[in-house]
Amino acid sequence: MNTTLRGTTRLLGAALRTLLVLTLVCGVLYPLTVTGIGQALFNHQANGSDITSNGKTVGSSLIGQRYDLPLKNGQETPAPDLKWFQPRPSNGLGTNTVNTQYKLLLSGATNRAGDNEELIQWVKDAKAAVIKDNSVDGYQVKPSDIPPDAVTSSGSGLDPAISPQYAHIQIHRIAKLNNLPVTKVQKLVNQHTDDRILGFIGEPRVNVLELNIALKALAQK
Numbered sequence: 001m002n003t004t005l006r007g008t009t010r011l012l013g014a015a016l017r018t019l020l021v022l023t024l025v026c027g028v029l030y031p032l033t034v035t036g037i038g039q040a041l042f043n044h045q046a047n048g049s050d051i052t053s054n055g056k057t058v059g060s061s062l063i064g065q066r067y068d069l070p071l072k073n074g075q076e077t078p079a080p081d082l083k084w085f086q087p088r089p090s091n092g093l094g095t096n097t098v099n100t101q102y103k104l105l106l107s108g109a110t111n112r113a114g115d116n117e118e119l120i121q122w123v124k125d126a127k128a129a130v131i132k133d134n135s136v137d138g139y140q141v142k143p144s145d146i147p148p149d150a151v152t153s154s155g156s157g158l159d160p161a162i163s164p165q166y167a168h169i170q171i172h173r174i175a176k177l178n179n180l181p182v183t184k185v186q187k188l189v190n191q192h193t194d195d196r197i198l199g200f201i202g203e204p205r206v207n208v209l210e211l212n213i214a215l216k217a218l219a220q221k
Contacts, residue, residue: 051213058213061209064159064160064161065209066086066087067081067084067086082177083174083177083178084174084212085170088149088154088166089122089153123151127151130146131143134169134173136176137172139172141169147163150166150169160209161207162205163203163204163205164189164193166206167206167211168186174215180218185218188215189206191214192210192211192214193205
């Protein structure tokens with residue numbers, strides 16, 4: 001019986017020591033090491049990839065946001081403020097969508113099939129709106145010119161970037177509403193167009209928040 005008691009005590013002692021060692025390694029040393037490496041080598045990414053303007057944090061380069069007019073009485077969703085570059089739709093295009101305001105708690109797709117009648121109507125309505133809003137001063141947007149990201153949301157509904165094609169469609173509208181030359185707005189878009197990562201990953205893209213910050217600075221000159 002004494003032998004059994006001593007063996008049990010030894011096992012319990014070994015288990016307790018193992019627990020303490022693993023707690024120290026996995027619960028203290030590992031998190032501190034990973035956090036230290038992140039802060040030292042990837043400080044910007046580890047702290048949310050914040051974007052600042054005039055010394056204030058205005059958003060994240062990883063999360064999209066809308067640019068809307070104040071909500072009016074009777075409206076379920078506000079109208080877009082067309083003097084700014086607009087992002088891609090956030091999880092659908094109608095008022096009964098999952099995420100019409102880039103709300104982080106509602107990240108996700110609409111889960112509608114490609115032949116869903118409601119989704120098809122949303123796309124048609126969005127395409128008509130893109131043509132109407134951006135056909136200004138003799139510049140006419142053709143249906144064939146409209147890229148998919150102008151009329152559909154991303155999988156997360158929080159995509160911060162649009163395609164260069166969608167940005168270029170908006171140039172004439174932006175120039176007119178901000179009293180800027182088209183050539184200057186065109187140059188601004190080109191300056192904020194990022195190529196594929198490492199030359200082959202993903203697609204060329206334009207971060208809308210960064211572009212609108214640059215647009216604001218240009219319009220204030």
